[in-house]
Every structure is written in C-alpha cells, then in structure tokens.
Amino acid sequence: MTSDQKQEITEILEQFGLGAKDREAYLALLRRGQTTISPLASDLRVPPTTAQSVIQRLIKLGLVEVTKRKSRSVYAAHDPIRLKRLVEKQLQEVSRIVPWLQELRGGAGGTSKIRVYYRERMTDIFQQALAAKSKQVFEIVAAKDLQDILGEKFHFTKRRVVAGVRLKSLRIEAHEIKKYSRSAHVRELREARFLPREMDFRCSVMFWDDTVAFFTTKTEGLAWTVWSPELRKMLEQIFGMMWSVSRKMETAGE
Numbered sequence: 596m597t598s599d600q601k602q603e604i605t606e607i608l609e610q611f612g613l614g615a616k617d618r619e620a621y622l623a624l625l626r627r628g629q630t631t632i633s634p635l636a637s638d639l640r641v642p643p644t645t646a647q648s649v650i651q652r653l654i655k656l657g658l659v660e661v662t663k664r665k666s667r668s669v670y671a672a673h674d675p676i677r678l679k680r681l682v683e684k685q686l687q688e689v690s691r692i693v694p695w696l697q698e699l700r701g702g703a704g705g706t707s708k709i710r711v712y713y714r715e716r717m718t719d720i721f722q723q724a725l726a727a728k729s730k731q732v733f734e735i736v737a738a739k740d741l742q743d744i745l746g747e748k749f750h751f752t753k754r755r756v757v758a759g760v761r762l763k764s765l766r767i768e769a770h771e772i773k774k775y776s777r778s779a780h781v782r783e784l785r786e787a788r789f790l791p792r793e794m795d796f797r798c799s800v801m802f803w804d805d806t807v808a809f810f811t812t813k814t815e816g817l818a819w820t821v822w823s824p825e826l827r828k829m830l831e832q833i834f835g836m837m838w839s840v841s842r843k844m845e846t847a848g849e
Contacts, residue, residue: 611656611678616641620649621658624672631667657681690722714816717744720808721751725758727803733763733834736799737770743813752783765837766844769795775844788841802827
C-alpha cells in the first residue's frame with residue numbers, strides 16, 4: 596500500500612469519527628481477522644482496558660462484531676463494504692429529513708419563500724414531494740419532459756407508492772410517455788385525466804401541502820419551489836376547474 600493510499604484511508608476514516616487509536620485498531624482487526632482483546636492491546640501498545648474502550652466505539656459505529664468463544668469475547672472487523680452501506684444509510688436518513696428542515700426554513704415568519712434549482716439538483720424537488728404531510732400531490736404535467744428531468748434511475752412512482760403518497764394528475768396527451776390500465780392507476784395510487792387537446796405546453800407544475808413547484812424543460816434546466824399557502828390555494832382551485840373540463844385518460848388493456 597502506497598503512502599498516498601494510507602493517507603487517503605486515514606482521511607476517510609476520520610470522516611467516520613475514528614480517532615488515531617480507533618483507526619489503528621480497525622486496521623489491525625482487518626489484518627488479523629478474528630482476535631481477542633489481549634493481542635489487539637499488544638498491537639495498539641495500550642492496556643487491555645483501553646483496547647476494550649476502543650473496540651466498544653468501533654462496535655457502536657457498526658464496524659466491528661463480537662462473538663463468544665467459550666468464556667472469551669472474540670472480535671472481527673466487518674467487511675469494509677459496510678462503510679459504503681453506512682454512508683448510503685446516512686444519505687437516506689438525511690434525504691428524509693431535508694424536506695422537513697426546508698419547510699421549517701421556508702415557513703419562518705409566515706411569508707412566501709422561493710428556492711431555485713438548476714439541472715441535476717431539480718430531482719431534489721421530487722424528494723420533497725415524497726415527504727408530503729398530506730400524502731397527496733397534484734400535478735399539471737407534460738410527462739415526457741418531466742421524465743427527461745427525472746431520468747430513468749429515480750423511479751418517482753415506485754418511491755411515491757412506497758411512501759403512500761397519492762397523485763392527482765392532469766396531463767398533456769401529446770407529451771404522454773405510455774398508456775396506463777385502470778388497475779395500474781389503482782396500484783400506483785394515481786388519478787389522471789387528459790387536458791383538452793389544444794393544450795400542448797412543455798412545462799409542469801406540482802403542488803403539495805403549502806409548496807408549489809414549477810419546472811421548465813430539461814433544455815432550459817430550471818425549476819423553483821415556492822412556499823406559499825395562498826398560491827397553493829389558488830392553484831388548487833385552478834386545478835379543480837381544469838379537472839372538470841378534462842377528459843378521462845385513455846387506458847391500456849387490463
């Protein structure tokens with residue numbers, strides 16, 4: 596292992612909260628495989644009680660496992676892939692609370708707040724929609740253009756269903772991406788209608804709770820959210836009027 600690799604390992608492990616002895620113990624366990632506390636204390640050049648404290652920190656971080664062999668505790672480092680999984684878990688947890696924190700920030704003082712998103716950050720808005728407290732999202736959408744923004748890997752519908760968030764959708768027939776069966780609409784918690792055929796715009800609007808999101812096309816690469824109870828109320832009334840003049844969405848075979 597080169598000095599640059601060692602330095603990079605040190606820097607990354609520091610980001611996980613590992614101090615010098617923690618890092619030394621973790622690397623020693625990777626090299627040794629299973630071991631008891633005395634050999635590890637010898638590697639670390641510390642008393643067994645100190646080594647035990649280090650081990651307990653690593654266990655708490657999820658990097659080390661302990662098993663019993665007769666009357667002795669045996670320690671082993673988990674597969675280093677665990678580090679990646681810990682980061683992924685932390686990212687999921689942070690993603691879940693970010694919309695709530697943004698709501699606190701956006702709602703301060705009861706005034707409207709605007710936040711602008713560019714290109715690759717536009718998917719952050721859909722993460723916020725998944726956390727809708729009302730479990731209901733409305734959209735007026737050019738589906739093909741919105742899918743271009745999301746990309747194939749985001750899977751908004753699957754995530755929305757898992758989150759139990761219903762969708763009420765007004766759609767542009769000319770920009771639809773596929774046909775849906777009645778059972779698919781039910782399964783995917785969706786109500787949908789086609790807007791009058793003369794409508795052919797390419798932008799989209801979504802709203803939930805007291806947040807309204809506007810999307811241009813992927814080419815323009817711009818979206819923004821507005822926290823505004825009054826704007827949301829106005830759009831909900833406009834949505835209801837448009838829903839009443841829209842037609843049933845043609846469906847695929849069951």
